[in-house]
Amino acid sequence: MSAAAEERGARAPWALTAPALMLFVGVLLIPLAMTVMLSFHDWGQYKGIEPVFILKNWHEIASDPYYAEMFWRTFRIAILTTLLTALLGAPEAYILNRMSGRWKSFFLLVILGPLLISVVARTLGWALLFGGNNGLVNKLLMSVGAIRSPIPFMFTETGMVVALAHVMMPFMVLSVWAALQRLDPQIENAAMSLGAGPMTIIRRIIMPQIMPGVLSGAIIVFSLSASAFATPAIIGGRRLKVAATLAYDEFLNTLNWPLGAAVATLLLVALVLIVVGSNALIERRYAEVFR
Amino acid sequence: MAYLELDRVAKQFGAQTVVDDFSLSVGKGEFISFLGPSGCGKTTTLQMIAGFLDPTRGAIRLEGKDLTAIHPAKRGLGIVFQSYALFPHMTAAENVAFGLEMRGVPRSERAERVRAALAMVGLAGYEERHPRRMSGGQQQRVALARALVIKPSVLLLDEPLSNLDAKLREEMQIELRQIQRTIGTTTILVTHDQNEAMSLSDRIVVMSQGKIEQIGTPQETYEKPASAFVSQFLGKTNDFAGTIDRTVSPTLLVAGSWRAPAPAGLGGPVTVSIRPERIGFGDTGLSAKIITRIFQGNHWLFQCDSECGPAIVIRQNDGQAQPAEGDAVRLTWRPEDMSVRARADA
Numbered sequence: 001m002s003a004a005a006e007e008r009g010a011r012a013p014w015a016l017t018a019p020a021l022m023l024f025v026g027v028l029l030i031p032l033a034m035t036v037m038l039s040f041h042d043w044g045q046y047k048g049i050e051p052v053f054i055l056k057n058w059h060e061i062a063s064d065p066y067y068a069e070m071f072w073r074t075f076r077i078a079i080l081t082t083l084l085t086a087l088l089g090a091p092e093a094y095i096l097n098r099m100s101g102r103w104k105s106f107f108l109l110v111i112l113g114p115l116l117i118s119v120v121a122r123t124l125g126w127a128l129l130f131g132g133n134n135g136l137v138n139k140l141l142m143s144v145g146a147i148r149s150p151i152p153f154m155f156t157e158t159g160m161v162v163a164l165a166h167v168m169m170p171f172m173v174l175s176v177w178a179a180l181q182r183l184d185p186q187i188e189n190a191a192m193s194l195g196a197g198p199m200t201i202i203r204r205i206i207m208p209q210i211m212p213g214v215l216s217g218a219i220i221v222f223s224l225s226a227s228a229f230a231t232p233a234i235i236g237g238r239r240l241k242v243a244a245t246l247a248y249d250e251f252l253n254t255l256n257w258p259l260g261a262a263v264a265t266l267l268l269v270a271l272v273l274i275v276v277g278s279n280a281l282i283e284r285r286y287a288e289v290f291r
Numbered sequence: 292m293a294y295l296e297l298d299r300v301a302k303q304f305g306a307q308t309v310v311d312d313f314s315l316s317v318g319k320g321e322f323i324s325f326l327g328p329s330g331c332g333k334t335t336t337l338q339m340i341a342g343f344l345d346p347t348r349g350a351i352r353l354e355g356k357d358l359t360a361i362h363p364a365k366r367g368l369g370i371v372f373q374s375y376a377l378f379p380h381m382t383a384a385e386n387v388a389f390g391l392e393m394r395g396v397p398r399s400e401r402a403e404r405v406r407a408a409l410a411m412v413g414l415a416g417y418e419e420r421h422p423r424r425m426s427g428g429q430q431q432r433v434a435l436a437r438a439l440v441i442k443p444s445v446l447l448l449d450e451p452l453s454n455l456d457a458k459l460r461e462e463m464q465i466e467l468r469q470i471q472r473t474i475g476t477t478t479i480l481v482t483h484d485q486n487e488a489m490s491l492s493d494r495i496v497v498m499s500q501g502k503i504e505q506i507g508t509p510q511e512t513y514e515k516p517a518s519a520f521v522s523q524f525l526g527k528t529n530d531f532a533g534t535i536d537r538t539v540s541p542t543l544l545v546a547g548s549w550r551a552p553a554p555a556g557l558g559g560p561v562t563v564s565i566r567p568e569r570i571g572f573g574d575t576g577l578s579a580k581i582i583t584r585i586f587q588g589n590h591w592l593f594q595c596d597s598e599c600g601p602a603i604v605i606r607q608n609d610g611q612a613q614p615a616e617g618d619a620v621r622l623t624w625r626p627e628d629m630s631v632r633a634r635a636d637a
Contacts (some may be wrong), residue, residue, distance in 0.1 A: 189343050190376035193365045194441065195393035204389075208380040286380075 032268075049257055057262040067246075067263070074242040074267070077160050078226035082218045084165040087171030090214050094206065096173070097180045108177075115170050123234040126163045128152060157238045164225050165236050171224070172217040179213025212286045219278060223271050228268040231248035294319040295340075295445055300349035302335050303323075309335045311501045317504045320475045322468075324488035333481045336498075337447050340479065342366055351497075353444060364393075368478070369443030373450040375434040377422040382420035382488055383409065390441040409433075410439040413469060428459045436604070439474065446471070448480040452487060464490055480506070481594035485525050489513065497521050512564075515630060522564045522630070525598070529570070531563045531577070531599040532634065544631065547598040549577040551626040560634040567592075567603040569628040572614060576623030577602070584616050597622060 039057055042050040061067045090237030095105055114122060129137045130153035138150035153159040183206070184190075191205045229244040236242065239250070243263060292318030302310040316321050325333035327517040338344040340351060342363030351358040366593050378386050384405050384592040391401045409415055412432035415572060422430050431451060438446060452460045452467075471478050482488050489493050489509040497504040497512055497520075504518040516522035519530070533546035537554045546563050568590075579597035591613050595603040602622060606613060614620050 015609070066322075184372075184374050186372045186374055186376040187378065189341070190370065190372060191378070191389070192343075192391035193341060193366075193368060193370040195364050195367075196389070197364060200393070205378055209378075220491045 019035075035261045037177045037266050038258055039256040039263075039265050043256050057259045059261055060259065061266060064289050069190065070241060070246050071266070071270070074226055074238075074244075077157055077164065077175075077232075078222050080161045081168060081225040082222045083166040084161060085168050085172040085215050085221050086218055088165070088171055088174050089217065090210065091175045092169075093180060093213075094202075094210075097177065112170050112174050114166070118232065119167055119230045120127055122167060123163050125230045126159070126166070127234060130154065130159065135222035136203060153235075157235060157240065157291055160232055160240070163231050164228060165241060167228070168221040171220045172214075175217030175220065176210055176213040179210040212282060215278070215282045215286075218271045219275050219282075226271055227267060242283055262290075293317065294354060295479075296350075296352045297336070297340070297404055298350045298352070299301075300336065300339060300346045300351060301345060302339060303347040304331070309501050310346075310387055310554060311584040314421070314504065315496060315503070317477060317479070319477055322478045322480070322491060322493045324492040324495045325498055326482055326485060326488040326495050326524070327504075328483055330500075330632050331498040332501040333483075333498050334449060337449055337479065337481045340445070341368055341370055341447055346625065365599055367441065367444055369438030369441060369446045371434045371438050371451045373453060375422075375430045375454075376595070377430055377437070379422050382418065382419075383414065383420050383422065383425070384433055385435075385439050386422065386433055387437045390437060393442065399480065404440055407531075408424045408436040411439070412436045413466070416575055418482045427455055430462065431455065435470070439470070439476065443476060446476045448478065450481055450483070453482075453484070459537075460487070463503050465547075467491060483566055490526070495525075497524065499524075501636040516564065519632065525605055526565050527605075529567060529602050530563050531597075531602075533563045533599075533631075535559060535561055535562050540566070544626075547577045548575075549623065554626075557631060562632045562634045563629050564632070565624050565629040567616045568605040568607075570602070570604045570622050571606075572604075573623035579622050581614055581620060582619060582620050584613070595622065596619070 010203070040053050040055070042052050042054050042056060044050070086151045092111070096104060101105060127135070129135050132138065132150050132154060133142075135150060135153070138147075142150070153162075187205060187209075188201050190199045196204065203248060208271075228242075229248065231241070232242045233245050233248070236245065238249075244267070246270055247260045247263040247267070250256045250263060254260075292320040295317040297313055300310060301308065313332075313336055315323070317539070325336060327333050335344060339346045339438075340358070342358070342361070346359060353366075378469045380388065382387070387405045387408050388401050391404060396404070406415070406418070408533070409418060412435050414429060414432050414436065417429065417433075420429075422433060425433065431454075434451070448467075451542060452463050464487060471491075480488070480491060492509060494506060494508055495512050498508050499520050505512050505521045507515070507517075514522060514526050515529075516525065521529045522530075531549075532547045533544055534556050536543045536545055537553075537558050544551050544553040544561070544563070577597050577599060579595040579602060581593050581595050583594045584593075586594040586608075590608055593606070593608045595602045595604060604622065
């Protein structure tokens with residue numbers, strides 16, 4: 001091959017990926033860089049945004065316990081949501097996998113169906129059921145005398161975790177389902193023939209093999225829950241803010257864009273660190289199962 | 292008395308009968324093969340012995356006790372699966388130890404027995420390896436060790452060698468036979484490979500479409516096939532259409548221009564079955580033309596076009612000159628080498 005042709009060959013991949021690369025840079029990297037830069041700008045009630053480099057916003061986030069509380073709440077809700085989806089989703093996927101053909105596809109549709117409905121609609125459904133005195137479930141339970149006052153759901157962390165877990169469940173089920181597909185179909189029979197009972201089979205044979213699926217599902221659910229906006233906005237509203245709703249309020253209500261940008265950047269960096277870190281841990285721990 | 296006994300066992304899935312009227316007694320220490328094409332019900336039968344499936348009818352007894360009443364986890368059988376079904380998250384030693392652990396064998400004894408089992412299958416030093424880091428043959432050995440370490444009353448092998456390449460398969464066959472002879476475990480092997488069945492087993496159960504075609508030693512099933520299916524399935528065979536002429540005395544069996552004194556009991560149209568290695572070239576007999584001649588090292592394979600249809604002949608490479616392609620030959624054989632059955636289609 002001539003030197004010119006070789007050079008052309010080396011340049012071809014770049015030329016071919018250039019359009020996608022430009023789109024990526026244009027709509028993701030540049031806005032992201034601008035947000036990060038924005039977080040270092042100054043802002044005043046009367047002067048608006050001033051393009052200077054100061055650490056005022058970062059200092060405010062670091063020193064005011066209001067922000068720390070907000071971030072703790074965000075991650076607490078994300079962790080609880082992740083635990084709830086794992087506790088319910090993993091058995092759900094296992095049962096689903098054991099169903100016979102027709103029922104399996106039907107229930108897979110039932111589980112994935114909610115993905116077709118907007119998050120806002122799904123969360124508003126919870127509000128209709130449990131929203132104060134007029135919530136359907138609350139009304140019913142109060143009329144039969146089972147409870148005296150409405151079940152606290154709206155503007156509570158519990159309510160947010162329940163609604164988020166509902167929204168995130170398909171991601172966990174799909175992830176565990178994928179891990180279950182990798183299982184040898186005879187593996188349970190093998191364990192049984194060696195004398196293992198049903199609980200031992202699940203605990204010693206199935207669980208360790210689907211753990212990578214549960215963990216990768218957990219990463220997806222955690223990062224989506226921590227950055228979720230619609231559900232916390234509807235359930236928590238102004239009274240119970242999380243990082244995403246806080247950033248939104250800073251941008252659109254206070255109009256303090258630089259502070260909102262700082263909150264958004266911090267959430268992004270924290271999530272990236274957590275996700276990359278736990279992913280590395282999981283891959284090291286489950287190297288044998290992943291091979 | 293029979294050690295393991297299957298008494299008119301049948302399995303139905305809906306309206307479909309997969310295994311029907313399966314009766315067999317296995318002696319202690321015997322090596323039995325279930326041989327048949329895929330879908331003949333051999334694996335289903337094995338799964339019923341293992342307890343993964345319940346028979347629709349019939350009884351399975353081990354030492355006189357009803358086996359079907361015992362939960363599969365309590366049957367104490369060793370099973371090697373076609374896919375090996377090793378536990379990928381455990382090391383080879385942990386895999387082998389699992390059955391002992393379930394039986395509550397103390398840790399120190401466990402370690403000793405695991406080491407011995409792995410050494411027996413030639414895997415000493417591989418204790419800490421994970422299955423996915425082992426070759427197919429090694430995984431196969433771990434699966435065998437895992438099944439044998441619990442000292443099973445019966446060892447069930449479900450096509451254990453079908454995922455190995457030809458050379459390794461042959462090695463494992465010899466090894467499997469030696470191990471089975473040494474420890475004397477009653478063994479049932481499911482296979483579709485007739486060579487494997489013949490080289491390993493004491494007796495072969497030939498199955499077709501859920502039914503037993505023949506039970507016999509490898510020699511019996513090969514030399515005296517009970518049905519056309521058995522003779523076709525076990526090795527190559529030539530089927531020639533013939534007739535028994537009872538109008539002459541002594542009565543004659545005629546196939547083309549080959550003739551011999553007729554065996555007693557049969558008359559009219561018959562099928563003459565003869566193994567390719569039992570046919571020789573002579574001066575009289577079935578006239579044929581050699582179409583292809585293939586040299587296979589220790590023997591020659593001839594494909595001929597005879598007056599009774601296509602024929603295969605195998606001759607030992609004993610240094611004698613052999614006929615060439617296109618030669619006209621006469622095919623002949625000793626009457627005691629053939630089996631004669633009444634022809635159904637005539």
